[in-house]
Amino acid sequence: MRRASLTAALLVAALATSGVALQITQLEFQFTLRPGEERQFSFQVRNDGQSTQRISTELGDWERTPTGEHRFLEPGTLPRSLTEWLEVYPRSFTLGPDEVQEVSGTLRIPSSDHHPVGGSHWGIIFVQGEPRLQEHEGTMVLAVERFGVKVLVDLPPRERAATIGALNAKGLNPLWVEIEVSNTGNTNLPSIEGQVTVYDETGEELGRYDFARFPCLPGAERRVRVDTGLRLTEPGDYNVLVTVDAGVDHLIATQRMVRIRRLALQPLQDDWGVPQDLSGDGLYEDVLGDGSFHQGDVDALAEHLYRPAVQRNWRAFDFANDGQVGELDVSALQAMLDAQGG
Numbered sequence: 001m002r003r004a005s006l007t008a009a010l011l012v013a014a015l016a017t018s019g020v021a022l023q024i025t026q027l028e029f030q031f032t033l034r035p036g037e038e039r040q041f042s043f044q045v046r047n048d049g050q051s052t053q054r055i056s057t058e059l060g061d062w063e064r065t066p067t068g069e070h071r072f073l074e075p076g077t078l079p080r081s082l083t084e085w086l087e088v089y090p091r092s093f094t095l096g097p098d099e100v101q102e103v104s105g106t107l108r109i110p111s112s113d114h115h116p117v118g119g120s121h122w123g124i125i126f127v128q129g130e131p132r133l134q135e136h137e138g139t140m141v142l143a144v145e146r147f148g149v150k151v152l153v154d155l156p157p158r159e160r161a162a163t164i165g166a167l168n169a170k171g172l173n174p175l176w177v178e179i180e181v182s183n184t185g186n187t188n189l190p191s192i193e194g195q196v197t198v199y200d201e202t203g204e205e206l207g208r209y210d211f212a213r214f215p216c217l218p219g220a221e222r223r224v225r226v227d228t229g230l231r232l233t234e235p236g237d238y239n240v241l242v243t244v245d246a247g248v249d250h251l252i253a254t255q256r257m258v259r260i261r262r263l264a265l266q267p268l269q270d271d272w273g274v275p276q277d278l279s280g281d282g283l284y285e286d287v288l289g290d291g292s293f294h295q296g297d298v299d300a301l302a303e304h305l306y307r308p309a310v311q312r313n314w315r316a317f318d319f320a321n322d323g324q325v326g327e328l329d330v331s332a333l334q335a336m337l338d339a340q341g342g
Contacts, residue, residue: 021049021145022129028150029105035155036111042104043149045127047095053129056092057103059083062124062148066180066223068214072148075123080218082121082153085109103127107153118157119186120218125149154187161185162192162246164254165221169240171321172260173282176227179242183216190215194244196226201237206230216246233282233315235262263313268304275316284316285336298337302330 023046031039047053061073061081075083087106095101105125110116129145136143165180177196183189193213198206211226232238238258245251265274265284273289287297287304301317304310305325310317314325319332 021047021053022055022127022147023048024127024147024149026149027147029152031107031151031153033107033109033153033155035109035114035116037109039107039153040104041107041151042102044100044102045095046100047097050097051132052094052096054092054094055101055130056128057088057090058126058128059086059088060124060126060148062122062150063217064215064220064222066221068222070148072124080117080119080121081123082107082151083123085121085153086123086125086151088125105151107151109153109155116155117186118155119159120152120154120188122150122152122188122217125151152188158187159185160187160189160246160248162189162216162244162248162252164242164244164252167240167242167254167256169256169258170225170323171318172232172258172315172323173318173321174228175230175232175240175258176225176321177240177242177256179211179224179226179244180221181216181224181244181246182221183218183246185248186218188215188217189246189248192216192222192244192246194242196228197241197243198228198230199239199241201239206238231282232258232260235260260315263316265313265316266309268300268307268309272300277316282315283319285319285333287317287333293337293340295337298330298334301333305330 025044029041033039045055059075061075061077063071063078065071085108089104093101127147131142131144133140134143161184163182163184165182168178170176170178181192191213194211196209200206207228207230209226209228211224214222214224216222239255240258241255243251243253267274267289275284275289276286277284278286278293285293285297287300310325317325317329320328322328
């Protein structure tokens, strides 16, 4: 007998998801208002399923983690929540197959006497259907369709500002960097974009890399990873320049020097050879220095992982490419060996 489990699926943007019965006509509303003003809006909910459903609506708060995942909170949790200003009707309704229901919202901004804070405020309207059994990988699960309709409003005065909080070179082979961008204004920045440019010590440009656009709420921080594909294995000083267009009055930029020191490899034991880079990619998979790559190299790295001969030459053994040598590199070296059929 197959067991039933409860699975709650929050579907924020993907309306074409397989098996979805509810459809929402609009998933985000943005307004620019002044204290004391009111705005009405609406969206439609359609039941594309084959059975009647009881639908409910409720309010909530939301934010993004630094890596861009959504977090959903109780209404009124965030200091810039607009849920106290928002009314939604109806709060529950029944939809038969192919039926449509209009959901109306009213956003009422307090008067200036109540001193609403300027800038962006936001909230979310959840639209949730009834739990229903579905088969998933051989198991019957109780799935709940739940959509989120975002509502954002901008109030005066609006201040758009951003800073680059940090730029870190994480891995060198190939080079990838992590950039932290903070929204230091009071207004949502809907489309932040930028570019990473790498130069060698002579000033020659080695590569230029755009990173994907992302939004950032007021007071929030976003971290973005940029992979360059450049293998920085030659000793020298490299300059990494980041330029960010956050939609403010001017571009913001920062740079970081990455220094590649010459390796000083030596046998990890008296009866072993000097570790070798057999493939010419800057990674020294032949840990034993015997001219071949086999299980003994993985075991040797695990045994000598935290000894000075390894740690001082970390970039030679950074198989996980995270800027340090640790247990992940043993696993990464094992994966390399397994991929070669070793």
